[in-house]
Amino acid sequence: MLALLTDIAGRRPRVLPDPAPVAQVRELADSGTNLELGLWISEPEGGSQNVRSDVLV
Numbered sequence: 001m002l003a004l005l006t007d008i009a010g011r012r013p014r015v016l017p018d019p020a021p022v023a024q025v026r027e028l029a030d031s032g033t034n035l036e037l038g039l040w041i042s043e044p045e046g047g048s049q050n051v052r053s054d055v056l057v
Helices: 002-010 049-056
Strands: 022-029 032-038
Touching (some): 002 022, 002 032
Antiparallel strands (some): 022 032
């Protein structure tokens, strides 16, 4: 699952390849597993919400 997340993020046009996206397990909860995906983007002045949405979809 973590490799899939980083692969998907790395395919987005504004996600930078260096440093590469990193996915981590943050918490094992009663209702599921909480994950975190960290990434750097180009042109941050263009906003990050649209990149976040694109990766999550």
